[in-house]
Amino acid sequence: MNNYYIFIDNLQQVEIEKLRKYDLLANKLGLIHECKTRIIPYLEISNRIKAYIQSNKKERNIRGEREERKRTSK
Incomplete structure (x- = not known):
């Protein structure tokens, strides 16, 4: 990171x-x-930078969902 x-x-x-x-x-x-x-x-953003940013956003969203599930399951 x-x-x-x-x-x-x-x-x-x-x-x-x-x-x-x-x-x-x-x-x-x-x-x-x-x-x-x-x-x-x-x-003007190249496709590689745009893809890199989008993959980081998805990764953060997945982490957030996992943490939310852990909190709600307790």
Whole structure:
């Protein structure tokens, strides 16, 4: 589970760095063309990342159901 948190931290750092670079680019383009710019964020996830996230969600759901059964059976 520790690797999962490292993966999320790295992903967040990459996204923050990308946003910073887009912001710098937008500011430069705005100065060059004398106009206002704004960044419209959207998320594009590869199938592998999406599958990894979904498998973790399923695993957590199964664990939660097992714990709930243990509590109710006592």
